Amino acid sequence: MMIEESIGYLLTNIDKYYEAVIIHIEISVAAILASLILAIPLGILCAKNSRVSYALINVFNILRIIPSLAILVVAMPILGTGFIPALFALTLLAIPPILINTYVGFKNINPSIIECAEGMGMNAKKILFGVEIPIAMPLIITGLRTSATEVIASATLASYIGAGGLGDFIFTGIGMNDFRIVLIGGMSVALLSVFTEVSLAVVQHSVTRYQRD
């Protein structure tokens, strides 16, 4: 019953819905990309420099404990409302899983593999891109999967500070006590999460092919 009514509502508001979906995806993708760009180099730095690693990993773990909503609200006076503060908060949320998994992925590389690569005459850059990153990649993708699902779910909060997205449907629905609208928002976010999770699992499967027979 409720699903039929939801679909009816959806069809009459399809333009608004498309717009919300696109914004939701844009914010999520931007946050995930930003966190990848920051977290992978930081993770590598941590793995190569034990003095930095302790401090850095702890800082990000503490940041992770702070609820995204709190970060959004705290960031508002500085960054204002809209897309940018939402991106900032979601990026902070997405960094720790990728950072920690990159760190662990690098730390797990058998040192004799690196010694051989050096002994063969590969330079640091070739070793990083040709050996270390590919070997750490399965774990980095595991981190990315965790981050991506967290970001997609948390991106609903972005609508609180006027950034739009599927959160608009959820909060509007709650405000109007209209669960058809809540359902549209909620189901869409869930579907996006599942879709992302499945596609990343496929990517991971293909990069770990060598680990199976």
Next chain:
Amino acid sequence: MARTAIEFRNVSKQYTNASQYAVSGVNISIEEGSFITILGTSGSGKTTFLKMVNRIYEPTSGEILYFGQPIQNLQLEEYRRKIGYVIQQVGLFPHMTVEENIGTIPQILKWDKEKIANRVAELLELVCLSPKDFKKRYPRQLSGGQQQRVGLARAMAADPSIMLMDEPFGAIDAITRQNLQDELINIQRKLNKTILFVTHDVGEALKLGDKVVIMHEGKIQQFGAVYEIISKPANDYVARLIATQDIVQRLKVLKAQSVMLPVDPLTRDNAFRVSKEESLHKILTYFLEHDHNHVLVEDERRSVVGKITWDQLKASTKQGKILSA
């Protein structure tokens, strides 16, 4: 006269936070094309010695020369590509196929695809793996012995003149190890590489090396041909180390040419003939099974170069025994 491939000039190495030198005051010249084994117990400095050659470790003092040039003056990566490196843990890249592993350096050197494919096939043949069956496999789909064969092939990909091997067969079962040792000897004869081979196994050191470096407490105790090491140990330590091998094992590593007596090259008797590379163990077996009291030794061209009598054989074992007692 062979050129000097590697020369150590008064080389010492002390690790940070270590009170003692891992290697101290080492002087040695290694001729091009020779198979040198470096023998010692753990902590003797043998691995440090080896890994200073390709600058995995840097000496604290002294100088290492590669064909006369100080290695510090050479561009690090280019220099290392001239030196094959094989270690006990093998260190194959797990995410690459056998073919990609072996092709790593040729690819960096920008060889064309066909040349790389040919080289990979040639090297796999050399290490007795069928290219068709193995080139697409991943390292984890190989046994320990097969992995080390691939490790060896990879180290030889860019045709280095020198090979450094750090206990490469240490983690491999006894039968496979023997096969690999025999194949390595063949490869070395065929390609005339300079090989530095670290091992803690006395039998392996004596079997593989033309010359053996014996290390203890960071110093070279003796550097000499297998025959010299066995018959004239330089000091008590060497004597005790060699004494861990019984007479039969020693006879297995001594070659006919090292103990043969001079003979008139025109000798034409009907005595049994052996190659100058034949082990004294085989000759002993022959004496025990037949009634003859001497054999003739011949070179690759089958001309007689010496003879070994029963008495001479006996003397050669006694000599070592008395000195090492």
